[in-house]
Amino acid sequence: MAGTAVLGRLTWRVADVVSAVAETASARTLVLDVPGWAGHQPGQHVDLRLTAADGYSTQRSFSIANAAAGSRVELTVQRVAGGEVSTYLVDEVRAGDQIELRGPVGGYFVWRPEWTDPVLLLAGGSGIVPLMAIARARAAAPAPAPTPAFASAQRSPSSSKSNQAAPKPVYGRLGSLMPARAACSSKTPDPLFT
Amino acid sequence: MAIVSRGFRGRRDQSVPLPPGQYVVKDFPVLSAGPTPRVQLDRWTFTITTEAGAEHAWTWEQFRALPTERFTVDIHCVTKWSKLDTSWEGVSLDTLLAGVDTSASFALVASYGGYTTNLPLADLRGGKAWVAHRFEGADLEPEHGGPARLLVPHLYLWKSAKWVRGFSLHAEDQAGFWETLGYHMYGDPWREQRYWGD
Numbered sequence: 001m002a003g004t005a006v007l008g009r010l011t012w013r014v015a016d017v018v019s020a021v022a023e024t025a026s027a028r029t030l031v032l033d034v035p036g037w038a039g040h041q042p043g044q045h046v047d048l049r050l051t052a053a054d055g056y057s058t059q060r061s062f063s064i065a066n067a068a069a070g071s072r073v074e075l076t077v078q079r080v081a082g083g084e085v086s087t088y089l090v091d092e093v094r095a096g097d098q099i100e101l102r103g104p105v106g107g108y109f110v111w112r113p114e115w116t117d118p119v120l121l122l123a124g125g126s127g128i129v130p131l132m133a134i135a136r137a138r139a140a141a142p143a144p145a146p147t148p149a150f151a152s153a154q155r156s157p158s159s160s161k162s163n164q165a166a167p168k169p170v171y172g173r174l175g176s177l178m179p180a181r182a183a184c185s186s187k188t189p190d191p192l193f194t
Numbered sequence: 195m196a197i198v199s200r201g202f203r204g205r206r207d208q209s210v211p212l213p214p215g216q217y218v219v220k221d222f223p224v225l226s227a228g229p230t231p232r233v234q235l236d237r238w239t240f241t242i243t244t245e246a247g248a249e250h251a252w253t254w255e256q257f258r259a260l261p262t263e264r265f266t267v268d269i270h271c272v273t274k275w276s277k278l279d280t281s282w283e284g285v286s287l288d289t290l291l292a293g294v295d296t297s298a299s300f301a302l303v304a305s306y307g308g309y310t311t312n313l314p315l316a317d318l319r320g321g322k323a324w325v326a327h328r329f330e331g332a333d334l335e336p337e338h339g340g341p342a343r344l345l346v347p348h349l350y351l352w353k354s355a356k357w358v359r360g361f362s363l364h365a366e367d368q369a370g371f372w373e374t375l376g377y378h379m380y381g382d383p384w385r386e387q388r389y390w391g392d
Binding site: 009012014050052056057059084088092099106108109 | 196198202203204206216227274372389391
């Protein structure tokens with residue numbers, strides 16, 4: 001069935017943190033090895049579960065940033081001020097730690113290698129992460145379709161209310177990896193795209 | 195068994211019991227798979243179609259002439275956020291179903307914009323579901339499903355179709371939009387029925 005992503009029970013798996021790569025001052029990529037991972041489609045996400053020593057537990061969803069590659073899953077996480085999970089993932093987790101996750105989840109916002117139509121990818125802020133998975137899968141495809149355009153911009157947190165400070169692009173390094181033209185706006189995003 | 199996440203303490207600012215895996219938000223996140231439909235009130239209708247093909251339809255004017263209820267509920271999104279004590283006004287599905295003759299067990303809900311979702315008819319009865327047109331004392335904004343959305347707060351919020359335009363009744367359960375794409379056919383947050391097989 002086209003778009004079908006979840007076939008059976010999505011069981012919790014224990015992922016090993018292989019490395020943590022800083023992307024910007026507020027975002028980093030966790031490179032995970034997930035034994036038993038059956039692969040994923042670009043655009044899908046995982047549910048991640050953290051558990052404290054006393055049993056307290058919480059979950060969040062995170063987009064996958066890499067194209068499918070065996071048991072390797074990369075999650076690029078943007079720190080949210082005061083975020084219960086994002087601050088832990090960006091500031092605390094290190095290689096050798098273990099994290100529980102289940103997935104892949106989501107069968108709608110995906111791109112398939114057999115699709116040959118041109119693609120326009122537009123994102124705001126951390127919304128770029130699933131688009132990076134798509135861009136990377138496209139770059140690895142045997143005959144990539146015409147170049148996608150691509151943009152990501154985000155207001156700085158301090159500007160969200162005042163509308164004063166200029167928004168800052170937060171994924172410059174990721175953007176530079178694009179096989180296509182990367183456009184990170186340094187001005188207020190055009191209302192058409194926000 | 196869950197493994198302990200080294201160095202994780204958690205925020206623990208939540209005293210009220212939540213469904214498993216949920217956390218509380220104070221804002222009102224908007225998640226949508228497509229553009230926001232703009233529905234003109236003079237062209238809005240809400241239609242219930244029975245398994246026999248009988249149609250029960252209301253224009254906006256007729257819908258607004260029905261008795262409404264004000265209610266305060268917690269809502270739970272499958273993407274993990276929960277919002278507590280949200281206040282709404284809408285028409286109970288008991289009111290809308292009062293004159294509908296059916297022996298069907300399932301509803302397939304449809305929205306302006308093409309979205310669909312399915313649930314048992316029993317979950318629409320008994321004071322558990324509304325077509326809501328006001329939120330926190332104001333007309334429901336289009337981004338949250340206005341002019342009117344289904345609200346079935348005891349199920350994950352994807353069942354509470356935004357921009358609702360009606361539902362059809364069936365003997366069998368038919369998968370809607372997300373239910374076709376890996377999400378649970380029923381979606382009880384307290385049993386954490388997020389995905390197929392949960």
